[in-house]
Amino acid sequence: MDKNGQKAKAKKAAGLRKAVQAGWGILSNAYIKGFLPGDPVIYQGKLKQVCVPGMNCYSCPGALGSCPIGSMQAIFDNRHRGIGAYVIGYLAIIGLFIGRFICAWLCLFGLIQELLYKIPTPKLTVPEKIDRPLRYLKYVMLFVMVFLLPFFYRSKYGVGEPFFCKYICPVGTLEGGIPLVLLNSMMRGALGWLFRWKFLLLILCIAASIFIYRPFCKYICPLGNVIKLMTKQNQLGTAI
Secondary structure, eight states: OOHHHHHHHHHHHHHHHHHHHHHHHHHHTOOGGGGSSSSOOOOOSGGGGSBOSSOOOTTSTTOOSBOHHHHHTTTTSGGGHHHHHHHHHHHHHHHHHTTTHHHHHTOHHHHHHHHHHTSSSOOOOOOHHHHHHHTTHHHHIIIIIIIIHHHHOOOTTSOOOOHHHHHTOHHHIIIIIHHHHHHOHHHHTTOOHHHHHHHHHHHHHHHHHHHSSSHHHHHTOSHHHHHHHHOSOOOSSOOO
16 A cells, blocks of 8 residues: 555544544533533433543533543542442453553543644644653552542541542543533632632643643543553553
8 A cells, every 4th residue: 555545544544533532422421401501410320320431520511421530539438349349340341451442532532632732833742851751640640649649538528539530630620610610600609719720720731732742641641541550552542
């Protein structure tokens, strides 16, 4: 096959991948009632007990399933040990059979970053001496924000907090926080420092995505690391 043929084939495959990402994003956020104006109701049916492959906020008005990272933070709540065992087993199966496929084909937030990167602007290549240590930040997010802090910290009610989801994750702000605030006037009147902080992180992530290919996936997202730890081979996804 000549170079033009190879480029056409690669372009077709990339288009198919983006279509699958978009389709899965729509399907996993198909609870239309949650987007109706007034007092949005988050879906709480049986599907919410299932983790959605990819980063997809539990609190999104349309979300039908749960986020694996959000669910993992419930592992250290003594009342939710069953959830913890289920999530670990779920991620182990994903890592064993499809590896990082979900990052490349099923993560809606990954698609959003890719589309932002297509905006015609000069692109940035992060120098290796900066890029390499920054990639360890994902492990900090995983072991500190997802595991250690929820394990050691207890609220006055005796339960751990979902630190990564609450204080870091821009996916939750984009898919959950902003839609809920737009749909509910009472929530707009109750916004505080936490929403402003999360909104700032989202803006920084969006801005970085215009110049750097999938920066959230490269440097912040703990889900890819969880799957990587579950498998020795990760050849199905894109290099992120």
